[in-house]
Amino acid sequence: MAGTTQKRWTSGQAKSRRGTEDPWYIRWILIGVAALFAGVFLILPLANVFGQAFAKGWQTAFGSLTDPDTIAATKLTALATLISVPLNTVFGVAAAWLIAKFEFRGKAVLTTLIDLPFSVSPVVTGLVYVLLFGLRGYFGPWLDRHDIQIIFAVPGIVLATIFVTFPFVARELIPLMQAQGSDQEQAALTLGATGWQTFWHVTLPSIKWGLLYGVILCTARAVGEFGAVSVVSGHITGITDTLPLRIEKLDKEYNSVAAFSIAALLAVLALLTLGLKTWLEHRQQRELDLAQTSSDSPDEH
Amino acid sequence: MSSARSKSFQILPGFGLSLGYTLTYLSLIVLIPLAALFLRTSELSWAQFLKIATSDRAIASYRVTFGCAFIAAVINAVMGTLLAWVIVRYRFPGRKILDGLIDFPFALPTAVAGLTLANLFATTGWLGQWLDLVGIQVAYTQSGIVVALIFIGIPFVVRSLQPVLEDIELEVEEAAASLGASRFMTFTRVIFPTLLPAILTGFSLAFARAIGEYGSVIFIAPKRAEITPMLIWYRLEEFDYPGAMAIAVVMLVISFFLLITVNLLERWASRFQR
Numbered sequence: 001m002a003g004t005t006q007k008r009w010t011s012g013q014a015k016s017r018r019g020t021e022d023p024w025y026i027r028w029i030l031i032g033v034a035a036l037f038a039g040v041f042l043i044l045p046l047a048n049v050f051g052q053a054f055a056k057g058w059q060t061a062f063g064s065l066t067d068p069d070t071i072a073a074t075k076l077t078a079l080a081t082l083i084s085v086p087l088n089t090v091f092g093v094a095a096a097w098l099i100a101k102f103e104f105r106g107k108a109v110l111t112t113l114i115d116l117p118f119s120v121s122p123v124v125t126g127l128v129y130v131l132l133f134g135l136r137g138y139f140g141p142w143l144d145r146h147d148i149q150i151i152f153a154v155p156g157i158v159l160a161t162i163f164v165t166f167p168f169v170a171r172e173l174i175p176l177m178q179a180q181g182s183d184q185e186q187a188a189l190t191l192g193a194t195g196w197q198t199f200w201h202v203t204l205p206s207i208k209w210g211l212l213y214g215v216i217l218c219t220a221r222a223v224g225e226f227g228a229v230s231v232v233s234g235h236i237t238g239i240t241d242t243l244p245l246r247i248e249k250l251d252k253e254y255n256s257v258a259a260f261s262i263a264a265l266l267a268v269l270a271l272l273t274l275g276l277k278t279w280l281e282h283r284q285q286r287e288l289d290l291a292q293t294s295s296d297s298p299d300e301h
Numbered sequence: 302m303s304s305a306r307s308k309s310f311q312i313l314p315g316f317g318l319s320l321g322y323t324l325t326y327l328s329l330i331v332l333i334p335l336a337a338l339f340l341r342t343s344e345l346s347w348a349q350f351l352k353i354a355t356s357d358r359a360i361a362s363y364r365v366t367f368g369c370a371f372i373a374a375v376i377n378a379v380m381g382t383l384l385a386w387v388i389v390r391y392r393f394p395g396r397k398i399l400d401g402l403i404d405f406p407f408a409l410p411t412a413v414a415g416l417t418l419a420n421l422f423a424t425t426g427w428l429g430q431w432l433d434l435v436g437i438q439v440a441y442t443q444s445g446i447v448v449a450l451i452f453i454g455i456p457f458v459v460r461s462l463q464p465v466l467e468d469i470e471l472e473v474e475e476a477a478a479s480l481g482a483s484r485f486m487t488f489t490r491v492i493f494p495t496l497l498p499a500i501l502t503g504f505s506l507a508f509a510r511a512i513g514e515y516g517s518v519i520f521i522a523p524k525r526a527e528i529t530p531m532l533i534w535y536r537l538e539e540f541d542y543p544g545a546m547a548i549a550v551v552m553l554v555i556s557f558f559l560l561i562t563v564n565l566l567e568r569w570a571s572r573f574q575r
Contacts, residue, residue, distance in 0.1 A: 020474040022484060027391055034387040034399065037380050040428065041452050042402045045417045046409075048427060052420055091326045098319035110323070112564060116331055119556040121513030123530035124549045127537060128334040131341050136542060138337060163330055182313055195314035217407075224410025226516030227530065231537065244412035244516065251416055251520065260420075263413040270408035277408070278401050 046267060053264035056257050064258035065265065069238045073246040073262075076154065080229075080242065081222040084161040088218055092169025093211070097203070100177030101185070111174070117166040125163050126231020129156055152234030157242065160228035165218045172214030176207055176284070180291040206291075209283040216280065220273045224266065338553070342546045353547035362529040362548075369443060369528070370511035373450030378504040380451075381458025382496065388459070389466040403459045406452050411516030418449055419521040445521035446528065453514050454507030461503035465496060465570070498570035505566060509559040513552070 022030075053061045064070065095114060099107060117125070131137045133150035143150060150156045184206065188198040204211075226244040233240045241249060243262055250259035342350065353359065387393075388400050406414065422429045422439035429440055439445050469492065477487040515530040522528065527535070529552055536545035 020471045020478065022390075026484075030383060030387050031391060031393055033380075034384050035395075037384065038399055038402060041448075041455065042405050044427065045414065045421055045452065046405065048417045048421045049413065051427070052417070091323070094319045094326075095323045097315060098323050101313050102316050102320075104316075104320070110327075112560065113327060113331070115560065116335075119509055119513070119560040120335070121515065121530050121533075121549075121552055121556065123515050123533050124338075124513070124552055127533060127545055127549050128338045130537065131542070131546065132334055132337050136540075138341075159330075163334070166330055185313055189313070199315070220408050224412070226410065226412045227513075230515075231534065244410050247412045247416055248520075256420075259416060263416050266410050266413050270405065270410070270413075273408040274401055274404055277404060 049260060049263050049267045052256060052260035055260075060257055061261040061264070064255075064261045067258065069241065070243075070246055070258070070262060072238045073241045073243050076157065076240070077223055077242045077244075079154070080158050080161045081219055083158050084165055084222050085215060085218050087162060088165050089169050089211070089215055091166070092171075092173055092214055095170040096173035096177045096207075097199075099174050100180075101182050114167050114170050117163055120163075122164060122225065122227025123231055125228040126160055129159055129163075129228075129232050133159075151232050152236070152240060154240065156232035157229050157240060160232050161222050161225055164225045164228050165222045168218035168221060169211065169214035172210050172217070173207060176210040176288065176291070177203075179288055180206060206287065209280055209287050213277065213280045213284055216273055216276050220270065223269060335553070338546060338549060341542070342550045345543055345547060349543070350547050350550075353544055354551050358527075359529075359532065359548055359551075362527050362532040363551075365443065365446070365526045366512055366529040369446040369450055370508055370514075373447045373454055373511050374504050374508035376447070376451055377454045377458050377507045378500055381455055381503055381507075382462060382500055384455070385459045385462035385466055389463060403456050405456075406454075407456050411453065411514065412520070414452055415449055415517035415520030418452060418517065419445065422448060422521070440521055441523045443523065443526050445523070446518050446526070449517040449521050450511040450514060453517055454511050457506035457510065458500065458503030461499045461506065461570075462496060465499040469495060498566060502563060502566045502570055505559060505563045509556065509563065512559075513556065 099111060130151055132139055133143060133156065134140050135144060135151070137151070140151075150159070184202050185198050188202045189195075193201070224244055225242075226248075229242055230245055230248075233242070233245055235241060235245060235249065237249065243266060247259050247262050247266075250256075250262070345353075384399075384403065388396060388403075419440050420426050422432070422445060424430060424433045424438070424440070426440070429438075432439060437444075439448055473491055474487055477491045478484070482490065513530065515528075515534075518528055519531060522531070529548060533545045533548050533552075536542075536548070
């Protein structure tokens with residue numbers, strides 16, 4: 001344990017650590033403060049989710065999850081996620097291929113634009129779609145005449161989810177593919193492979209962990225999106241409520257156990273995401289290390 | 302690297318396809334909708350726009366939004382630096398778990414965060430009841446907003462700092478120590494300046510995210526103090542489109558500005574990383 005000043009904080013280095021090491025009391029204070037912060041801001045909120053969900057027993061908690069409106073919300077959340085994640089995954093691969101493999105004018109601007117949805121407030125995102133497709137929006141009258149409803153209906157929720165999760169896969173893949181370079185693809189092409197063959201058999205296997213990582217982050221956000229979806233949803237119980245919106249509604253109705261039961265379900269999902277993420281980070285790090293040892297300039301990131 | 306890429310320019314296929322697809326999808330999902338917001342807002346006269354964007358209620362909401370976001374980002378910058386330092390430099394039981402938990406706010410839906418924080422800090426909650434004894438109210442006050450924003454923003458600072466801290470060469474610290482610097486001096490004069498760009502990047506990311514945050518805040522915010530996204534939401538509910546648009550444009554412009562700042566900071570920071 002880190003009790004004495006002689007103990008080293010890294011292994012494998014045999015040099016004296018005296019000049020790079022903090023006194024034991026500093027270490028203990030800093031670790032203590034970090035633990036306190038993590039306890040109050042990370043662990044207690046998590047524990048509280050389960051504590052409140054099971055406050056009236058397991059049966060009540062699980063029973064509230066089988067409420068028809070909550071099941072409808074689960075289905076809607078699943079639907080929005082299942083549409084938006086594949087679309088953004090295909091986009092992410094295409095954009096990463098473009099940005100990592102080619103030089104062209106305006107590349108820096110394009111990279112920044114892809115990140116744009118990260119910096120737009122979710123409520124503004126929702127508003128933007130209302131201005132386009134709402135009854136008083138640009139396409140509103142036309143849509144109304146053709147009896148198509150986007151805002152306050154499922155398509156709006158899907159659109160808002162796509163916007164919010166737009167950059168996730170691209171963001172993960174761009175640095176990875178840049179680090180990998182394109183030597184392997186070139187070799188495959190010289191040996192007579194077609195472009196698609198090269199992509200499926202050379203590029204895709206070498207980015208699969210990074211891709212999966214992006215997909216997981218994208219899924220987590222798609223399931224949990226609140227602000228943007230809230231604006232375009234219209235909050236019709238059983239029809240346009242996603243799980244996070246259902247939480248808000250139940251909380252407003254003072255149905256604490258039901259709200260926290262859904263919250264617990266989503267928290268379990270978040271913990272699963274974290275576990276998968278940690279495991280993938282491992283694999284991806286290996287992918288990157290491999291890429292960097294085979295490429296001649298390891299400083300690209 | 303750049304030579305490899307410019308070579309591939311002639312050889313690798315798919316430039317046209319990926320460029321076309323990327324630009325089309327980007328335009329359909331992001332650019333055209335955002336352009337629509339600016340176009341609709343441009344129907345307002347400058348005077349109308351200013352009147353809405355600087356109305357008393359709007360100004361009050363900016364004050365709450367930016368004030369709380371700033372306080373939260375400052376706390377996150379300090380605590381995030383401490384957490385990153387502890388995780389990278391020290392070995393103690395539970396370190397791996399702490400490291401993994403840092404990403405928890407990224408993975409947890411914001412509504413869940415808001416719900417549990419509001420409950421935790423309410424006067425009947427696990428933490429709130431003790432704070433209530435000493436007369437501190439957190440839930441449904443502006444401090445509550447700050448608490449939610451700290452939760453949302455903490456991973457940004459830690460994750461910006463970690464790679465930089467891992468890359469710091471110990472020899473530099475050893476040199477400082479062997480030249481007679483105290484540990485405190487080594488930290489303030491040698492380590493801190495190296496970390497500063499990454500701290501600022503993390504700060505800006507946390508700040509940018511906090512300004513737009515909605516989901517977690519509405520659960521814990523007081524009735525009287527509204528954040529700007531809430532104001533946009535109320536305007537929309539009243540079908541006051543110009544009111545919602547003008548304020549949304551103000552927020553968007555500030556977000557763009559912050560995005561550019563973060564990009565510049567990251568470029569600056571990457572120069573220090575070698």
